Amino acid sequence: MTSTDSREAREGPGKTRRRSRFGCRNCKLRKLKCDESKPQCKRCSSFGVVCNFLTSTTPDLQPIPADSRRSWMVRGTAAAAGLQPPLSNAIWTSDASTLFQLNTRCQDFITRYLGHSLITPNDPNMGQVNRKLLELAFTHPYLMHASLAVSLTYDRHLNSPSDSHRTLEECYHWSQSTILFNQKLREHIEPNERDPIWGTAAALVILTFSSPNARTPEESWPLNPSPSSYLDWVHMNKGKMSLWNIVNPLRSDSIFHVMAGAFAYVHSPLPEGGTEGIPPALAALCGITDDSTAETNPYFHAAHAVAQILEIEDSEVTMGPVQMFMRCIQGGFEGLLRDRDPVALVLLYLWYRKAGRCIWWIGLRARVECPAIWMYLRRYHGGDDSVMELLPDGGKFLMN
Structure with missing residues (x-):
């Protein structure tokens, strides 16, 4: 897993990347050169999605069913718990200033979780929103890091003991998202950045809420009144809501417009x-x-x-x-x-x-x-x- 602020680290000095004119939509969406292999290009095979080179009916970034692809994550081993080395067949998320190369484990979490509704499982509207957020994550690294951190936290909720604590990977992606997000909020916000900003803010609320500092009730607020235990999620939620008028998630072109009913209930x-x-x-x-x-x-x-x-x-x-x-x-x-x-x-x-x-x-x-x-x-x-x-x-x- 690598991250750098220079495009030369990806393409080499003085080099430009030639894109296929006739490649699949998945590769174009992810800004990668498609090898146009049939029936499944190598990029899509590696990423675990159904190639849509030969069809106009296959959705973008449609995951390959779990029972028909090999598992990328080695479960129950020390290697699965650590930060695995990056793929030689690099997959990137990048904006004008930041690059991030996804490793095998990151791709696994994207394929398994980010097209689903993680905030409230089985919510079809949230499932639709998350699939669109996935597309935006490839051009907004702060959103990609936040999404990966939420996916890792959700996986821990499903597969780890109830008293398990944050993993190294969760902390890494959470930290990177926070750093990049704060940088973005200090800049002028372009119209096409409003949805990724709201999605990232929501993810950071989930991460803060789901990660109490205490492992046991005896260590937790209100029994332990230390400042680090004081309702930190309340501050984070207020911070998210302070962005409401800036990003307006209910505007007609927002991917969150389908959540109008939930927003109306809240307000x-x-x-x-x-x-x-x-x-x-x-x-x-x-x-x-x-x-x-x-x-x-x-x-x-x-x-x-x-x-x-x-x-x-x-x-x-x-x-x-x-x-x-x-x-x-x-x-x-x-x-x-x-x-x-x-x-x-x-x-x-x-x-x-x-x-x-x-x-x-x-x-x-x-x-x-x-x-x-x-x-x-x-x-x-x-x-x-x-x-x-x-x-x-x-x-x-x-x-x-």
Whole structure:
């Protein structure tokens, strides 16, 4: 795996790369010379996609079915866990200033994951978005690094013990994406960069959320109140939302336009007053009455957002209701959370318990932070029946 800021490292000084006039669309998309082999060019065979040289009906970058291609990743060996050497048949992602050569393991993750919906599995809209993001990743290295880091994290979620920590590869791609992304945000943003910027920002939120510093509840916030444990994902999500007006993911030419329904749910107005929809025990704990509003009660919006997601079947939970609660972590309620206020912690616990069962990257943090909240509340507020009544299972929701 190599990275450099010079195009000469790829093409050699004074040399230009000749492209085939009649090559497959996959190679043209990836800015590679196609050898025009039939029925499958060598570039597509190496990359693990179906060559579309001879047909106009085969989608771009269509993965070869897993059972009909050899596995590139050696599982269960030290080599699989390390950074493998690059391919001699180089595959690049590059923009005007940065090059990155994908190794065999990177290609495997792209083929297996990046054409699918990783944020919420089985979401057809997200699957469509991710396939288009894959195409953009070849010309925006910060997006490629972010996508690879998310794929590696998802693979760890599927195939590693529940207490596994970030791998070297995850950290490498996460770090590279952050560096390149920060550089991009300091520059003028061109219209064609808006979608990759929003996709990268979303990926960085997932990486931050799914990577708590703690391995056990005892090491986790709120039991451990060290600054490094303080709701770092809240800051990252706010950073992403600060880009909304710049990139406008709902514009008609955006690849994220198909997510308009989810975005509309996130930004839909919450009730202006009252307790309707909130379970009576939760309303009583939060001090919410028929006369309450967001101006008079700091828990008001968060309680309504939690109540909405609790009403949804696990199989039907999407990012809309999940992010509605995230949107409510601001102002007075955010301050109460940081002060480890017991009522605010109960609301966060209930959200973790529901969202963590349904969204894998929330579950990776909820595995340690949800039990930590329960332990903290039992230790310091165990005598408050109204608090403990809403914490029936000891935070072990992922073991049920």
